[in-house]
Amino acid sequence: MAAADRPCPQRRGRPRSAAADRAILDATRAALVDLGWSRLTMSEVAHRAGVAKTTLYRRWAAKSELVVDAVAVLFDELELPDGGSLRADVEGVVLSFSALLRRPETKTALMAVLAESTTDEALRQRIRSAIVDRQKRLVLAGRARAQQRGELPPDSSDDGETARVVDLIFDVIAGAVVHRSLVSDRPVDRSWAHHFTTLLLEGLGAVSSPSDPLPERAAQKTGGSV
Amino acid sequence: MAAADRPCPQRRGRPRSAAADRAILDATRAALVDLGWSRLTMSEVAHRAGVAKTTLYRRWAAKSELVVDAVAVLFDELELPDGGSLRADVEGVVLSFSALLRRPETKTALMAVLAESTTDEALRQRIRSAIVDRQKRLVLAGRARAQQRGELPPDSSDDGETARVVDLIFDVIAGAVVHRSLVSDRPVDRSWAHHFTTLLLEGLGAVSSPSDPLPERAAQKTGGSV
Amino acid sequence: MAAADRPCPQRRGRPRSAAADRAILDATRAALVDLGWSRLTMSEVAHRAGVAKTTLYRRWAAKSELVVDAVAVLFDELELPDGGSLRADVEGVVLSFSALLRRPETKTALMAVLAESTTDEALRQRIRSAIVDRQKRLVLAGRARAQQRGELPPDSSDDGETARVVDLIFDVIAGAVVHRSLVSDRPVDRSWAHHFTTLLLEGLGAVSSPSDPLPERAAQKTGGSV
């Protein structure tokens, strides 16, 4: 993203240092771990990266933009290994997403840049394109697999309809995990993931009745049917 | 909350001004609207409230604590009017919660103090006791009504089980609305509320099939059954 | 001078620290000695004085104003001990003025603030009122003594005439000493002072003829007559 505004491969004068780019983003993540968002300063990042402040400001206009780029790559590491069933896939993504949110650099950074973005339209777009919208690929992948398995009906002919459903599921899964982790501040463990998945797949009735036992670990491995 | 640390009803010397308390909280909300979180300063609040900075710091140790108290009262204004059905109640709370999150003072403040709280245990507790946990009353009320109507089975004899379910539903509803509003940055309108409620009540299958039409306004008023 | 803008002895709020004033001016002089003008920084002065930069800027808007006030007091230490004759008085003031200009804090500061003042009218006035005009007292004192001794005719009845003459003598003496010391960069010693005084008192002819021997030290002590 930092390099996105280079109009041509070689303009004139000395080109920007790619090593500096890397060092800055690494230093930003390290500083986030040590200091959190509010005590993170541009000076500190520059110092840790062995770079002058001007070099930093040449690339990123504000702390929030720098942090978005620094943590975006971590979200891209999320994957959706095939668990063999829709339930297993949902539980898997819930657990791996919550593991990501437990990392200090992501949890402090994510909420902070979102807060910043409420009064900064450009930042809002940057967050969505660099972090949020990219993760919908996980929902799309899980949905496609479930359709192949016959667990879900094939795509509607209406593309808008499909997008609406994907967005909805994305907001519900991501929102629930974020809220549990960072707002309610309680652990997203196998048990919670199981009950959440039940609610998602079967609705409120299924979790309100006392008949949703947490399966044995062995049982989970084979994957429960929907 | 500001007064919570008074050791006895009346110490000695001049008592603290209640008018100052009010003026400060009002000024904080107004400044949040105008400036957002990151440009909000203690000096600005003091100036707007017509109060010295010392008066402010005598009551709140940090910007984040002040803001928590200032916006907490707004969350307490959330209510759950009886919509006649579980579906109507859920849609109602979704829409009124999202309306609250559209207010500039809440949306900028909520994410910011949550971000702050990731590196501040005391603040985390303050947020939970002043804002988050209080809203579970809405889930409890809706659930009780639904049980009275027979839409949900009565409480399990296991209190832990009940708390688990209430927490889960709370995280799913609140998380989905917050994510939709502040992260995906898309509107929580009647249509979205309807589809979300369908997902919550009936599970993934119900929203994936093309048979979940948004009812007419009139139809919604009478409330759809589960 | 720094305190000159206090409208009343005690306005409101915490009064400014007189100790800080003193520490800053002392630190400025010390830093001038160690660093010279161009490497002198506000940060360095603040650090040496054990004072925050804000405290500095609250009193002085710019480095040049600070330095003017810091060195002005040194110029006020110049005195004109009665040497018994006009010649002795002139030689005395030449030597003590040149001694002052040999001090590193004055020689680096004086030219620098004068340079600054060429593009800053306010600074120009500050320099004149704080440093330059005050030294005319030396010319006035020497002139009065010489008149008492009968070495010079009494004041003209025309005040403008008197001021004109005083200004002229002041510019010639101060200018010659400054030029010799700082521009030509050669020493102002007893010998130079003697010949300069001869020129001043008797005119060009007296120094151009080879009949102006430097008197013995003993002879100078008793003071040569004009």
Added chain:
Amino acid sequence: MAAADRPCPQRRGRPRSAAADRAILDATRAALVDLGWSRLTMSEVAHRAGVAKTTLYRRWAAKSELVVDAVAVLFDELELPDGGSLRADVEGVVLSFSALLRRPETKTALMAVLAESTTDEALRQRIRSAIVDRQKRLVLAGRARAQQRGELPPDSSDDGETARVVDLIFDVIAGAVVHRSLVSDRPVDRSWAHHFTTLLLEGLGAVSSPSDPLPERAAQKTGGSV
């Protein structure tokens, strides 16, 4: 001076552009007029000259050296037209020197480089050889003419004695004019030049008595004898 460090008339590779030299010195003078010394930057000079900063630093190591070279040429333009008498010659040089000091590029530059030179021996020598010592030619010329006219006795056989007198007169004339112009900040006009010359030629007594009327313009043209 800029070219003084060329080891041989034609090194190897592309020769330095003489046009760049001229453009840089012109730009320096122009920038001095517009900005004064302290706001003059190397970048600004480079930009105005249409030259890269490297080209500038290849020729001058520091701002002060560049400025010395840029203004030195202006001082070389001073001349001493024969006024017919020693008095006329002195008044003439006083007025033309003060006219030079009224130019913004000289007045701001001269004091600034002198200030800089108080902590920089190399610069001090550069200033003396490029600017100061060259002007003694004016004193020498005036003195020679006066000797030819019989207004002054012929040179002493002692060369040191002669140099001492020339230096003294130079410091007195230049110092007085600089001090009047830049320190006292008052005009060097015909009247001041007349009284100063009287003091220089006849000594203090001549200006202290009320008998030194400013001659009519016509009278001055013919030139008063000493």
Added chain:
DNA sequence: TCATAAGCGAGACGGTACGTCCGGTCTTAAA
């Protein structure tokens, strides 16, 4: 009743970080 204790507005205090600017060096491609 009046001393005492705490509150109050004001604003100076020592700090820290800001984002900008400049100095002087280095690295490109072109000449």
Added chain:
DNA sequence: TTTAAGACCGGACGTACCGTCTCGCTTATGA
């Protein structure tokens, strides 16, 4: 090799807030 362009590191700039402090003053008791 020099040139123009411009990125690089370093560091000072002057400003803005932070949270604390020191003032003179006010307001309620409780001795």
